[in-house]
Amino acid sequence: MINAFKGLWKTSGYFRFGIVALVFALVMVILSFFSPYKPMASYKVPTDLPPSFDYLFGTTSRGQDLFWQMTFALRNSLGFGLITAFLSRILAILVGMYSGYKGGWFDKFLMSINDSFVIMPVLPILLLLNFLLRDQMNWFYMALMMALLGWAWDARLIRSQVLSLKQRVFSETAVFCGMRTRKIIFHEHMPYVLPVLFSTTINNLLWSIGMEVTLSILGLTNLNNPTIGVVIYWANQHQSMISGSWWWVAAPVLVTVFVFTGFYLLSVSINEFIDPRTRLRMKGGAA
Amino acid sequence: MTFKHLFNKNFGKYLLGRIGQTIMVIIIGITITFIIPRLAPTNPVELKIQQMMVSGANIHPEAIRQFREAMNDIYGLKGTLLEQYVNFWGRLARGDLGPSIFSFPYPATDIIMKSMPWTIGLLLSTSVISWIFGNLLGGLAGYYSNRRWTRWAELLANSIRPIPYYIFAFILLIVFCFVFPLFPTLGAYDRGMDENWMNPAFLLSVLHHTFLPALSLVLTGLGGWLLGMRALVSNIISEDYVQYAEVAGVKKKTILYQYVMRNAMLPQITGLGMSLGGIFSGALITEYVFGIPGMGQLAYRAIVGFDYSLIMGVSIFSIVGVSVAVLIVDLLYPIFDPRVRLN
Numbered sequence: 001m002i003n004a005f006k007g008l009w010k011t012s013g014y015f016r017f018g019i020v021a022l023v024f025a026l027v028m029v030i031l032s033f034f035s036p037y038k039p040m041a042s043y044k045v046p047t048d049l050p051p052s053f054d055y056l057f058g059t060t061s062r063g064q065d066l067f068w069q070m071t072f073a074l075r076n077s078l079g080f081g082l083i084t085a086f087l088s089r090i091l092a093i094l095v096g097m098y099s100g101y102k103g104g105w106f107d108k109f110l111m112s113i114n115d116s117f118v119i120m121p122v123l124p125i126l127l128l129l130n131f132l133l134r135d136q137m138n139w140f141y142m143a144l145m146m147a148l149l150g151w152a153w154d155a156r157l158i159r160s161q162v163l164s165l166k167q168r169v170f171s172e173t174a175v176f177c178g179m180r181t182r183k184i185i186f187h188e189h190m191p192y193v194l195p196v197l198f199s200t201t202i203n204n205l206l207w208s209i210g211m212e213v214t215l216s217i218l219g220l221t222n223l224n225n226p227t228i229g230v231v232i233y234w235a236n237q238h239q240s241m242i243s244g245s246w247w248w249v250a251a252p253v254l255v256t257v258f259v260f261t262g263f264y265l266l267s268v269s270i271n272e273f274i275d276p277r278t279r280l281r282m283k284g285g286a287a
Numbered sequence: 288m289t290f291k292h293l294f295n296k297n298f299g300k301y302l303l304g305r306i307g308q309t310i311m312v313i314i315i316g317i318t319i320t321f322i323i324p325r326l327a328p329t330n331p332v333e334l335k336i337q338q339m340m341v342s343g344a345n346i347h348p349e350a351i352r353q354f355r356e357a358m359n360d361i362y363g364l365k366g367t368l369l370e371q372y373v374n375f376w377g378r379l380a381r382g383d384l385g386p387s388i389f390s391f392p393y394p395a396t397d398i399i400m401k402s403m404p405w406t407i408g409l410l411l412s413t414s415v416i417s418w419i420f421g422n423l424l425g426g427l428a429g430y431y432s433n434r435r436w437t438r439w440a441e442l443l444a445n446s447i448r449p450i451p452y453y454i455f456a457f458i459l460l461i462v463f464c465f466v467f468p469l470f471p472t473l474g475a476y477d478r479g480m481d482e483n484w485m486n487p488a489f490l491l492s493v494l495h496h497t498f499l500p501a502l503s504l505v506l507t508g509l510g511g512w513l514l515g516m517r518a519l520v521s522n523i524i525s526e527d528y529v530q531y532a533e534v535a536g537v538k539k540k541t542i543l544y545q546y547v548m549r550n551a552m553l554p555q556i557t558g559l560g561m562s563l564g565g566i567f568s569g570a571l572i573t574e575y576v577f578g579i580p581g582m583g584q585l586a587y588r589a590i591v592g593f594d595y596s597l598i599m600g601v602s603i604f605s606i607v608g609v610s611v612a613v614l615i616v617d618l619l620y621p622i623f624d625p626r627v628r629l630n
Contacts, residue, residue, distance in 0.1 A: 112308065113311075116312040116315045119312050120564060120609075121609040122564065123567070124601060127586055127602060128599065131595075153561075206449055211568075217453065218586070241461070246461055249457055253457045256450075257454060257458070261449055
């Protein structure tokens with residue numbers, strides 16, 4: 001594990017950038033617990049100040065220090081994304097692995113539902129849902145909804161992995177030895193599926209944070225709980241772009257770009273590392 | 288090229304399968320929109336009417352009456368769940384979602400139809416442009432994978448790819464409307480102009496206004512297509528037939544465009560179909576950010592104005608529209624894949 005980390009750190013610029021972004025995100029999350037202000041408390045600092053050493057990201061027209069607000073925003077957005085990714089993993093693993101392993105009409109049935117969810121535009125459904133049930137919605141229900149809508153693509157990836165595993169000799173041996181289906185799936189096949197799972201988790205995390213931002217920009221979430229999207233929403237409400245306080249939008253945008261790109265590159269570099277061909281090249285062997 | 292050969296047995300099977308799939312998507316999607324309002328503990332119709340009243344807008348009493356009637360049909364809690372479901376589809380089949388609240392007496396369907404072309408235009412042009420350029424660049428990057436510029440292209444593509452559409456839209460907005468004010472911030476054409484597509488000045492104005500939103504959609508999509516194509520091409524060039532062609536002295540250009548990229552294109556076409564839903568979500572927010580009068584803008588207005596029929600309509604039309612678009616892309620597939628046609 002430590003060796004893998006060292007190897008990646010030495011050879012992959014993507015990985016280094018990703019780790020830097022991860023550390024940045026973690027530091028922000030930890031800092032949020034030491035914030036001198038409450039998340040949405042207003043008129044604590046002078047309004048509309050551009051970024052400076054006193055106020056790293058500037059201040060808002062509501063007298064909030066954007067730096068500290070962003071620590072809360074990042075914490076909430078990441079937490080939300082992690083819960084969604086976790087919940088949808090459960091569905092993706094169950095559907096992908098059972099469907100791939102069982103095959104036949106069971107597989108056909110599940111995959112036709114699966115493909116419908118892949119194609120379906122998620123945003124309009126979430127719009128309607130949040131529009132009607134906003135008062136009943138909390139972040140957990142929303143994570144649950146997003147998980148229900150966002151598992152399909154990853155289930156397909158996992159299924160294709162299992163389809164190829166099923167052809168291998170060890171799977172046949174396991175069946176002939178009388179191993180139960182559930183045990184084959186979770187003990188024998190799971191280790192091979194984990195790498196795929198890891199990269200899909202990061203992608204799903206980014207997707208769900210992105211969706212939450214989308215809904216917040218439209219004003220459809222709890223606007224008193226800062227997330228990346230909520231910060232942008234308030235910037236829009238105060239027409240920060242027109243009044244010239246561009247940093248109000250720039251702060252969440254830059255933080256998002258940094259964290260999203262970093263996490264994505266992290267998953268790309270780890271994927272490349274898992275691919276045996278790349279590892280051979282790293283060790284100087286033939287690719 | 289004639290299309291007669293397309294209509295053999297296999298193609299018929301493929302066609303039926305895809306149409307069946309599309310119908311399934313639409314049924315599942317619309318059933319979800321049927322279920323959602325019924326999850327609410329209170330009657331959503333009365334709740335929305337109350338919210339409208341509280342919001343203080345001047346609403347025509349006749350609008351409220353028609354609204355309540357239509358909504359009670361669509362979300363009607365009369366009868367068994369099955370009867371409700373049948374009534375719901377009946378209304379939809381007639382395209383009657385009731386009047387839009389703040390544009391009374393215009394039906395929600397009409398208003399949606401008016402903004403739909405903007406969204407379709409933006410979505411269609413940007414996804415086609417970004418698909419073509421992304422695949423072209425990806426093909427070149429995969430074929431000449433040891434050149435220095437391909438590394439940079441890959442790095443750039445990898446960095447842009449995870450950035451959500453609207454974040455990119457905001458970046459472009461800050462850079463090109465405030466730092467270098469080259470483009471207008473809001474709207475799809477100059478305020479004073481009439482919507483007249485025959486007028487060249489109007490067309491220019493539309494192009495000028497929609498350039499940035501289009502650019503943001505094109506650039507965010509580009510990275511994904513580039514990387515996908517690059518990976519496909521670098522797999523294909525190690526195959527025997529490509530190496531044989533190289534040894535036989537076939538021109539590099541011919542090899543790349545005719546032998547390699549044509550093969551690599553097929554998964555990318557499937558990919559285009561699969562990604563349309565996501566691109567659509569991105570386009571909605573981009574429209575809202577840049578003030579283009581499409582479905583995204585409409586959705587926002589509907590949310591702010593508690594316009595239930597409108598938001599319902601936007602959801603349903605989006606689901607149907609995107610599914611049909613995916614179907615069309617998938618039906619193009621056999622034209623490019625000789626195996627589906629001839630097999």
